[in-house]
Amino acid sequence: MSAAIQINDVTKRYGALTVLENIDLEIAPGEFVVFLGPSGCGKSTLLRMIAGLEAVDSGTISLGGDRIDTLPPGKRGVAMVFQSYALYPHMTVSQNMGFGLQNIGVAPRDIDRRVKAAAETLEIAHLLDRKPAKLSGGQRQRVAIGRAIVKEPQAFLFDEPLSNLDAALRGRTRLELAQLHQRLGATMIFVTHDQVEAMTLADRIVILNERRIEQMGAPMEIYQRPATKFVAQFVGTPAMSFLPVSGIEDGARGVTLDVAGAGRVETGVHLPATFARENASLGIRAEDAKVLTPGEDGVPLRVKVVERLGDRAFIYGTLSDGTDFVVEDAGRSTVAAGQEVRIGFDPDALHIFDSAGRAYHHTEGA
Amino acid sequence: MADRSAFSPESLTENRLLYWIAAGLAVVMLAPVIWIVGLSLKNNQELMLGTEAVFRAPYTLKNYADIFVNSQVFGWFLNSMIVAVGQTLGVLTLCSLAGYAFARLEFPFRRTIFILVLFGLAVPEQAVIIARHQMFNWFGLHNTHIALMLPGMSSAFGVFLMTQFFRAIPREIDEAAMLDNTSQFRIFWKVLLPLTMPAQATLGIFTFLLAWNDYWWPLISATKKEMFTLTIGIASSQTNFAQSEGLGFLSAQAIFASLPVVIVYIFFQRHIVTAVSGGAVK
Amino acid sequence: MAESYRRSRWSHALFVVPYLIVFLTLLVFPLFWGMWLSLNKVDLFGGAEFVGLRQYARVLSDPVFHQAVRNTVIFVAVSVPVLVGLGLFLALALNRKTRGAAFLRGLYFSSTILSVTIVTLIWRIVFIPNDGLMALIFAGLGWEPIGFLSTKGWSLFSVGVATVWWCIGLPMMLLLAALQQIPADLYEAAALDNASKGRILTRITLPSIKPTIMLVAVIQIVMQFQLFGQALLMTNGGPAGTSRPIVMYIYETAFIRWDVGLGAAASEILFVIILCAAMLQYWISTRKEEV
Ligand SMILES: Nc1ncnc2c1ncn2[C@@H]1O[C@H](COP(=O)(O)OP(=O)(O)OP(=O)(O)O)[C@@H](O)[C@H]1O
Ligand SMILES: [Mg+2]
Numbered sequence: 001m002s003a004a005i006q007i008n009d010v011t012k013r014y015g016a017l018t019v020l021e022n023i024d025l026e027i028a029p030g031e032f033v034v035f036l037g038p039s040g041c042g043k044s045t046l047l048r049m050i051a052g053l054e055a056v057d058s059g060t061i062s063l064g065g066d067r068i069d070t071l072p073p074g075k076r077g078v079a080m081v082f083q084s085y086a087l088y089p090h091m092t093v094s095q096n097m098g099f100g101l102q103n104i105g106v107a108p109r110d111i112d113r114r115v116k117a118a119a120e121t122l123e124i125a126h127l128l129d130r131k132p133a134k135l136s137g138g139q140r141q142r143v144a145i146g147r148a149i150v151k152e153p154q155a156f157l158f159d160e161p162l163s164n165l166d167a168a169l170r171g172r173t174r175l176e177l178a179q180l181h182q183r184l185g186a187t188m189i190f191v192t193h194d195q196v197e198a199m200t201l202a203d204r205i206v207i208l209n210e211r212r213i214e215q216m217g218a219p220m221e222i223y224q225r226p227a228t229k230f231v232a233q234f235v236g237t238p239a240m241s242f243l244p245v246s247g248i249e250d251g252a253r254g255v256t257l258d259v260a261g262a263g264r265v266e267t268g269v270h271l272p273a274t275f276a277r278e279n280a281s282l283g284i285r286a287e288d289a290k291v292l293t294p295g296e297d298g299v300p301l302r303v304k305v306v307e308r309l310g311d312r313a314f315i316y317g318t319l320s321d322g323t324d325f326v327v328e329d330a331g332r333s334t335v336a337a338g339q340e341v342r343i344g345f346d347p348d349a350l351h352i353f354d355s356a357g358r359a360y361h362h363t364e365g366a
Numbered sequence: 367m368a369d370r371s372a373f374s375p376e377s378l379t380e381n382r383l384l385y386w387i388a389a390g391l392a393v394v395m396l397a398p399v400i401w402i403v404g405l406s407l408k409n410n411q412e413l414m415l416g417t418e419a420v421f422r423a424p425y426t427l428k429n430y431a432d433i434f435v436n437s438q439v440f441g442w443f444l445n446s447m448i449v450a451v452g453q454t455l456g457v458l459t460l461c462s463l464a465g466y467a468f469a470r471l472e473f474p475f476r477r478t479i480f481i482l483v484l485f486g487l488a489v490p491e492q493a494v495i496i497a498r499h500q501m502f503n504w505f506g507l508h509n510t511h512i513a514l515m516l517p518g519m520s521s522a523f524g525v526f527l528m529t530q531f532f533r534a535i536p537r538e539i540d541e542a543a544m545l546d547n548t549s550q551f552r553i554f555w556k557v558l559l560p561l562t563m564p565a566q567a568t569l570g571i572f573t574f575l576l577a578w579n580d581y582w583w584p585l586i587s588a589t590k591k592e593m594f595t596l597t598i599g600i601a602s603s604q605t606n607f608a609q610s611e612g613l614g615f616l617s618a619q620a621i622f623a624s625l626p627v628v629i630v631y632i633f634f635q636r637h638i639v640t641a642v643s644g645g646a647v648k
Numbered sequence: 649m650a651e652s653y654r655r656s657r658w659s660h661a662l663f664v665v666p667y668l669i670v671f672l673t674l675l676v677f678p679l680f681w682g683m684w685l686s687l688n689k690v691d692l693f694g695g696a697e698f699v700g701l702r703q704y705a706r707v708l709s710d711p712v713f714h715q716a717v718r719n720t721v722i723f724v725a726v727s728v729p730v731l732v733g734l735g736l737f738l739a740l741a742l743n744r745k746t747r748g749a750a751f752l753r754g755l756y757f758s759s760t761i762l763s764v765t766i767v768t769l770i771w772r773i774v775f776i777p778n779d780g781l782m783a784l785i786f787a788g789l790g791w792e793p794i795g796f797l798s799t800k801g802w803s804l805f806s807v808g809v810a811t812v813w814w815c816i817g818l819p820m821m822l823l824l825a826a827l828q829q830i831p832a833d834l835y836e837a838a839a840l841d842n843a844s845k846g847r848i849l850t851r852i853t854l855p856s857i858k859p860t861i862m863l864v865a866v867i868q869i870v871m872q873f874q875l876f877g878q879a880l881l882m883t884n885g886g887p888a889g890t891s892r893p894i895v896m897y898i899y900e901t902a903f904i905r906w907d908v909g910l911g912a913a914a915s916e917i918l919f920v921i922i923l924c925a926a927m928l929q930y931w932i933s934t935r936k937e938e939v
Binding site: 380381384385387388389391392394395396397398399401402405413416417418459460461463464466467468471472473474476479482483486487488489490491492493494495496497498499500501516517519520522525554575578579580581582586596597598600601613616617620623624627628630631635638639642 | 655656657658659660661663664666667668670671673674675676677678679681682685737738740741742743744748749752754755756757758759760761762763764765766768769770771773774779780781784813818821822845870874876877881895898899902903908911912915916918919922923926927930
Binding site: 051052053072073074075078079080082084086087088089090099100103104147151 | 536538539541542543544545546547548549552557560561
């Protein structure tokens with residue numbers, strides 16, 4: 001039932017505006033892929049091209065080895081869950097779910113059976129005779145998913161399906177979606193700009209930005225080894241801090257950097273000989289820096305704001321050259337705004353970016 | 367300032383004096399109607415001697431009974447029904463199809479055609495009626511129900527209204543249906559059309575009223591007495607007023623003729639108000 | 649090239665074809681055919697002879713047409729301000745959420761749904777000499793009776809009364825709709841600023857609905873220029889043509905005297921007048937959206 005999806009050299013334009021350019025992407029059968037990216041980067045467009053709701057300007061899309069980009073939406077064997085759910089307002093829940101099967105001439109008894117089965121799984125069996133207007137947001141969402149499930153599609157497409165739910169329901173539905181994926185083993189593509197959703201649901205995250213795929217990979221890989229400065233900055237909250245690098249010296253463990261606000265910083269990163277040394281920058285995540293106990297030698301940070309989340313605290317401040325910097329501290333942190341603290345970094349967790357934004361990381365065993 | 371009820375913006379705009387003047391003026395709206403109702407319940411001979419007879423008994427329903435005896439009025443009533451219902455069904459069919467296409471489908475010259483249709487809104491009846499009369503003459507169509515129904519179906523208002531309504535339905539509904547393997551016509555028929563029912567009701571009632579009340583076109587197209595609609599028929603029997611028919615009988619006819627629209631109005635007031643104000647106030 | 653449902657297709661146009669056929673044959677074609685007719689001398693049997701602008705010259709030099717134009721202009725000039733003013737008054741008075749107000753709104757609008765035949769029948773019966781409601785009222789007050797429908801001046805006035813009675817619902821409803829669209833927070837802000845009721849009316853309410861007032865005025869101008877049924881049925885244009893409007897002139901020339909070319913020319917002249925008003929209406933309503 002699950003099928004591979006190949007996107008080959010796909011380009012999409014709206015008039016003079018190129019939204020996506022030469023996109024290549026292979027999705028394995030049963031894989032859960034999340035498209036993540038800033039608003040307007042073309043996530044929905046790419047999804048809708050797979051669904052057949054937008055035409056492809058060039059390139060091909062295949063599903064299970066068959067080319068589908070020339071087929072009308074209903075013939076592609078994909079199901080889609082819309083952000084607004086798009087339930088048919090005048091049909092009951094069971095009619096909503098059965099409509100697609102009815103259109104392809106499935107026998108009424110089979111429709112009934114499949115609708116009931118899907119409703120059982122989603123725990124909406126008691127709602128089958130209601131109309132969408134009489135459902136809560138969460139229930140509508142389930143019906144929308146149910147409508148996709150009964151079609152037994154080769155791939156499921158989700159366009160920000162959780163964004164209309166409140167925080168608690170969102171968390172619960174996220175878990176249920178993960179379970180659903182495990183049980184059905186179907187290929188799923190999920191569009192979101194919520195990082196938590198992306199990190200928790202995805203087998204693989206595809207980061208889109210400015211017409212192209214910026215990086216794809218497993219969630220932890222994206223987080224720990226962002227391919228570019230854009231990804232490093234886009235993924236993770238609070239965003240990574242970037243410090244300008246003025247000099248680079250090779251060393252045995254890795255390069256040592258001259259950083260304006262932090263003096264000499266030793267890293268565990270090896271740079272290739274071709275690395276362009278001008279305008280490089282150093283990236284540090286908040287959790288990879290720590291506040292040192294008074295008296296220890298470290299980089300001075302003037303604290304401006306302390307954000308306490310309970311289990312941890314984020315300390316926002318500026319380095320001596322005025323660069324903004326965030327560091328994570330324990331929830332019981334006693335640091336207060338206006339203080340000056342000393343901070344230190346984990347050398348193996350540092351990221352170095354060249355002027356074009358390409359990232360270099362510590363490599364194990366190097 | 368002992369009034370501790372919550373502030374409401376209405377309190378700033380409402381004016382008791384204006385309200386009571388408006389309530390008083392309602393007498394002017396009602397008095398003529400009550401007068402006619404009174405006359406319709408009186409014996410014609412008694413009214414000949416003086417209409418102040420309205421204010422005293424006896425009252426009778428004879429004038430209404432006479433309408434059914436006088437087969438002509440009843441025939442006109444049927445004509446009006448056939449024409450109004452036919453025209454309404456025609457308008458709903460044409461405008462729903464066109465509104466769907468203008469709102470949802472791409473075809474060559476779509477915008478141009480739509481703008482052309484909107485220009486139709488600005489064409490008053492008297493600018494086309496002479497030519498229309500000639501055209502129907504060419505085809506020998508005068509004095510038929512079809513001739514009375516057709517011109518009303520060219521009205522651009524309904525297309526405009528239905529287009530707006532189809533546009534207001536989220537596109538995702540169509541897209542979901544496409545992914546559900548629904549054919550184009552089935553999307554229109556099974557998915558979108560049921561959602562336009564409120565608009566259908568509004569447009570349908572509005573068209574019915576217009577058709578029922580139309581005067582100009584039936585006046586020149588239906589020249590045979592048996593093809594008259596109620597509007598024309600009643601107008602024709604008024605010409606030699608009071609003398610021949612009697613005030614009571616005339617009044618009863620007027621009330622009988624208005625019955626369908628009054629009933630429609632009582633039940634569907636909201637739709638009618640939407641239709642007449644919808645076009646002008648967004 | 650990939651497939652998309654948004655693609656332009658000739659087959660999609662099939663949905664508009666039925667309406668377009670009716671639209672073209674019954675509106676567009678007659679519109680142009682009417683223009684052509686106005687350039688012809690048409691006889692009873694449909695034979696036509698091209699005469700250029702001669703019909704227009706005939707209309708414009710016809711004293712009966714002059715009189716009809718004068719009557720219509722006077723009628724519009726008086727009835728439109730009355731309709732707009734009264735409509736505004738009723739809208740302001742009845743813009744409240746009580747049952748009584750809802751009933752009165754329904755009542756004032758109800759006459760709009762009657763046909764012109766019924767309206768004129770009602771008012772003729774009210775206005776008939778000796779036996780009419782008016783005559784009874786006048787007698788009761790000890791006033792001299794007036795032949796409303798048969799006296800110069802009064803006949804057009806009576807047509808106007810019936811027209812206002814018939815048409816008052818639409819301006820009222822349009823203005824009510826506009827009043828209800830004024831955001832409530834505007835009034836809340838005014839209340840916090842200690843504005844008096846009078847100032848709220850002149851500084852907030854009226855300026856907010858000014859575009860609609862203009863629009864209503866133009867709609868009424870367009871409608872009242874087409875005055876026809878009331879005059880035909882109540883006074884038949886009399887006495888001595890003093891209540892004959894332009895449309896009635898068109899009707900009489902084209903369908904009573906069968907001077908089709910002349911009637912067509914007169915209708916084109918009226919069309920131009922109405923088109924100007926309609927353009928004004930379009931201009932006002934589009935300008936309103938930009939606010
Ligand atoms: N029908 C259209 N015509 C023209 N431009 C369009 C159209 N649809 C989308 N775009 C443009 O294409 C770009 C990508 O849109 P898309 O909806 O795919 O973004 P997105 O990544 O889904 O954003 P979001 O996260 O806000 O949903 C945007 O710049 C948008 O303005
Ligand atoms: Mg999107």
